[in-house]
Amino acid sequence: MLRLRRLGKPPRPLSLPLTPPRSPRPSAPPPPYQPHPHPHPHLSTSSSPPLASQRVDDVPQCFAPSRLAGPGTFAQGHTLIPSSWPETAPVHSRRSRYGGVVFGNHGPTNGHIRGSTNCQHQRYFHSYYRNSGLYKGAIPTIGTLLSNPASSCRPYSSQALDRTSSKSSAALTSTRPQLALDAPQRHQNRVLSTSQPNMYTASFAFFEAIWEAGITHCFVNLGSDHPSIIEAMVKGQKENKGNFPRIITCPNEMVAMSMADGYARLTGKPQCVIVHVDVGTQGLGAAVHNASTGRAPVLVFAGLSPFTLEGEMRGSRTEYIHWIQNVPDQTQIIGQYCRYAGEIKTGKNIKQMVNRALQFATSDPQGPVYLVGAREVMEEEITPYSLEQGVWDSVELGGLTPKASKEIAEALLGAENPLLITGYSGRNQKIPAALVELANTVKGLRVLDTGGSDMCFPASHPGWLGLRFGIESEIEKADVIVIVDCDVPWIPTLNKPKDGIKVFHIDVDPLKQLMPLFYVPAQHRYRADALVAVEQITSEAQNQATKLDTAVVTKKWEALQASHKERLATIASKTIPAEDGSFGTGHLCKTLKSLCPEDTIWAIEAVTNTGFVHDNLQPELPGSWINCGGGGLGWSGGGALGIKLATDAENGGKGKFVVQIVGDGTFLFSVPGSVYWISRRYKIPVLTIVLNNKGWNAPRKSMLLVHPEGLGSKATNEEINISFDPVPDYSGIAKAAAGGDLFAAKVDKAEDLERTITEAIKAVEGGQNAVVDCKVTLGC
Ligand SMILES: Cc1ncc(C[n+]2csc(CCOP(=O)(O)OP(=O)(O)O)c2C)c(N)n1
Numbered sequence: 001m002l003r004l005r006r007l008g009k010p011p012r013p014l015s016l017p018l019t020p021p022r023s024p025r026p027s028a029p030p031p032p033y034q035p036h037p038h039p040h041p042h043l044s045t046s047s048s049p050p051l052a053s054q055r056v057d058d059v060p061q062c063f064a065p066s067r068l069a070g071p072g073t074f075a076q077g078h079t080l081i082p083s084s085w086p087e088t089a090p091v092h093s094r095r096s097r098y099g100g101v102v103f104g105n106h107g108p109t110n111g112h113i114r115g116s117t118n119c120q121h122q123r124y125f126h127s128y129y130r131n132s133g134l135y136k137g138a139i140p141t142i143g144t145l146l147s148n149p150a151s152s153c154r155p156y157s158s159q160a161l162d163r164t165s166s167k168s169s170a171a172l173t174s175t176r177p178q179l180a181l182d183a184p185q186r187h188q189n190r191v192l193s194t195s196q197p198n199m200y201t202a203s204f205a206f207f208e209a210i211w212e213a214g215i216t217h218c219f220v221n222l223g224s225d226h227p228s229i230i231e232a233m234v235k236g237q238k239e240n241k242g243n244f245p246r247i248i249t250c251p252n253e254m255v256a257m258s259m260a261d262g263y264a265r266l267t268g269k270p271q272c273v274i275v276h277v278d279v280g281t282q283g284l285g286a287a288v289h290n291a292s293t294g295r296a297p298v299l300v301f302a303g304l305s306p307f308t309l310e311g312e313m314r315g316s317r318t319e320y321i322h323w324i325q326n327v328p329d330q331t332q333i334i335g336q337y338c339r340y341a342g343e344i345k346t347g348k349n350i351k352q353m354v355n356r357a358l359q360f361a362t363s364d365p366q367g368p369v370y371l372v373g374a375r376e377v378m379e380e381e382i383t384p385y386s387l388e389q390g391v392w393d394s395v396e397l398g399g400l401t402p403k404a405s406k407e408i409a410e411a412l413l414g415a416e417n418p419l420l421i422t423g424y425s426g427r428n429q430k431i432p433a434a435l436v437e438l439a440n441t442v443k444g445l446r447v448l449d450t451g452g453s454d455m456c457f458p459a460s461h462p463g464w465l466g467l468r469f470g471i472e473s474e475i476e477k478a479d480v481i482v483i484v485d486c487d488v489p490w491i492p493t494l495n496k497p498k499d500g501i502k503v504f505h506i507d508v509d510p511l512k513q514l515m516p517l518f519y520v521p522a523q524h525r526y527r528a529d530a531l532v533a534v535e536q537i538t539s540e541a542q543n544q545a546t547k548l549d550t551a552v553v554t555k556k557w558e559a560l561q562a563s564h565k566e567r568l569a570t571i572a573s574k575t576i577p578a579e580d581g582s583f584g585t586g587h588l589c590k591t592l593k594s595l596c597p598e599d600t601i602w603a604i605e606a607v608t609n610t611g612f613v614h615d616n617l618q619p620e621l622p623g624s625w626i627n628c629g630g631g632g633l634g635w636s637g638g639g640a641l642g643i644k645l646a647t648d649a650e651n652g653g654k655g656k657f658v659v660q661i662v663g664d665g666t667f668l669f670s671v672p673g674s675v676y677w678i679s680r681r682y683k684i685p686v687l688t689i690v691l692n693n694k695g696w697n698a699p700r701k702s703m704l705l706v707h708p709e710g711l712g713s714k715a716t717n718e719e720i721n722i723s724f725d726p727v728p729d730y731s732g733i734a735k736a737a738a739g740g741d742l743f744a745a746k747v748d749k750a751e752d753l754e755r756t757i758t759e760a761i762k763a764v765e766g767g768q769n770a771v772v773d774c775k776v777t778l779g780c
């Protein structure tokens with residue numbers, strides 16, 4: 001016997017078998033619609049308002065007046081909505097919860113639906129008005145089809161209503177859970193059983209599938225779509241100890257996604273994010289853009305609202321929100337950012353669906369994928385099975401043709417000012433060494449990073465130009481340019497290559513298929529793996545270099561070294577603190593570099609200060625610099641935690657030191673309340689440096705690029721609404737979120753910097769999180 005708890009009432013025993021026998025279903029098609037001779041008595045004739053303690057939400061929603069004659073008079077047809085009832089918006093307004101449209105003779109109808117009182121009706125009109133199209137829906141199960149044969153012409157839960165109709169009109173005031181639970185014997189087919197410990201559900205198979213595919217962490221934000229997910233997590237954590245993903249509770253979805261993203265960027269291993277239906281998917285926010293643009297493989301799973309509402313299957317609707325979270329196409333919310341978005345329609349092939357999604361996520365260009373599954377589907381009991389994991393590899397990209405690598409090598413060796421521009425290639429940590437090899441072969445080759453997403457080329461090499469977002473004087477001097485895995489090699493309105501030079505574009509996605517506008521004037525473009533292509537060009541160049549005049553080569557090499565020296569000197573000159581003791585980002589980062597461990601991983605979201613940060617950290621080690629790569633501010637809070645989690649997990653709990661450097665505005669975007677709670681709860685110590693320049697500097701820069709002498713150029717930060725005054729207590733926010741267990745400090749004088757950073761490093765090395773709020777001056 002089961003016990004079900006009814007809202008607001010003591011538990012009532014229900015004598016439902018665990019797996020009740022299904023009652024015979026009508027096999028005939030639904031009869032053609034006949035208008036009711038009488039409206040449902042309990043709906044149409046009652047004028048009793050709900051109890052004062054109830055919201056109108058608690059009452060069945062599918063009223064359908066056939067004509068709207070005016071407020072309070074829409075009685076013609078089948079249903080009355082007493083005008084005395086409370087409503088959040090007038091029923092005839094477009095914002096009415098009844099769909100914002102007039103249901104009735106003037107509305108769009110078809111013969112089957114018109115005038116009927118049912119939920120399909122409501123959805124039909126919603127859809128019609130919203131999309132100017134027809135109702136779009138799928139019949140998800142045979143069970144639903146049979147149990148709802150007349151759902152297109154049957155009132156809301158007619159069985160339940162029939163039963164309540166025998167009661168007084170007070171039935172109208174019943175809450176929906178009551179309606180659902182009171183509907184009794186005739187619901188022999190209702191499946192409300194709880195799971196048994198040995199149950200193997202689609203949800204459990206989902207976790208097995210991701211684990212078998214190499215996913216070790218799930219960042220979760222749970223909801224009413226997840227009962228079977230929760231059951232499966234408990235079962236897995238008990239029964240599959242050591243062979244089950246680690247579950248991380250994330251109070252905010254963007255942080256969850258950014259953690260998975262950071263983890264994947266460092267390791268190349270996709271991780272999983274589980275969120276709650278449409279709303280949790282929306283909560284992922286800009287993190288989806290970041291994973292897509294920044295090429296981070298992340299598997300996102302969200303439940304779908306149940307597709308049955310009368311208990312036809314386990315998982316059927318049990319809560320109010322199951323109606324309101326039921327949207328026409330949930331995958332569209334983030335589909336355009338995803339490499340793949342699909343619905344799990346049965347547990348029987350759930351592992352194939354997971355692996356198909358992961359194939360997309362991990363094939364170039366890598367990125368997020370999205371799977372959804374309705375509650376009933378995720379509850380489905382299936383026969384345990386496993387896949388041959390070896391046949392689900394991602395797609396492998398090839399290199400260049402021999403002709404292409406020869407041509408590129410020849411062009412580079414013959415150039416006066418050869419330039420290679422890259423962005424994401426360093427995601428493959430073998431790239432920096434491969435690019436150094438190429439630059440050592442093609443003496444005089446300079447390497448510019450215009451993406452800053454990954455560490456691509458070491459600062460100590462004389463060909464290093466550092467990170468510049470598409471603006472660099474060497475672009476205009478170059479006579480041969482090779483672009484490798486890069487989205488924005490230069491910004492033509494600010495600087496561009498000379499006309500007539502040779503440009504080659506090598507990319508995993510040379511067409512930039514998700515960008516409506518993109519082109520570069522390249523003579524040749526190739527879809528190829530960056531590492532393979534670079535190695536091919538180097539090998540060709542090594543063959544050809546022997547024919548070059550050594551005097552010319554030596555001269556080029558010496559010139560390169562001299563300009564590198566000059567570049568470093570210019571950078572250093574900007575790091576000197578001002579006489580009043582204030583300092584800029586350059587000085588701060590130089591200090592950080594000198595104090596933090598040499599193999600520190602830097603998680604950067606420094607916005608207008610990114611150039612100064614990169615110039616002074618001068619990353620050398622592959623994988624040591626990770627930048628968001630996208631434009632959705634707030635990545636680095638979760639991103640840094642994901643990176644730290646990854647480096648610890650990959651190194652037996654003793655990973656590298658991780659530092660997040662973040663703009664003050666961006667710190668607030670990162671949802672610090674969630675970030676620092678998670679960091680403390682799961683002991684993920686990271687040092688966070690907040691670049692406090694009292695607000696957003698970027699919008700002023702953007703404005704000046706377009707209106708250099710406009711009104712805004714003479715206005716104060718307050719006037720252009722970019723100032724954070726009064727200044728928030730950033731480290732205080734973090735400390736509060738961590739329940740007080742966090743090293744929090746503020747620095748505004750150079751003389752205090754070294755001591756404070758040293759203490760913060762010590763705290764982090766001792767397992768505590770640290771946030772240091774550093775007041776930085778602009779432009780250095
Ligand atoms: C989610 C999101 N909202 C808004 C923006 C627009 N935006 C770009 S930079 C920026 C300001 C960032 O401020 P801060 O982190 O303080 O860096 P600063 O500009 O001061 O260098 C804003 C609001 C964005 N990129 N992403």
Ligand SMILES: [Mg+2]
Pocket residue numbers: 663664665691692693694695696697
């Ligand atoms: Mg700022």
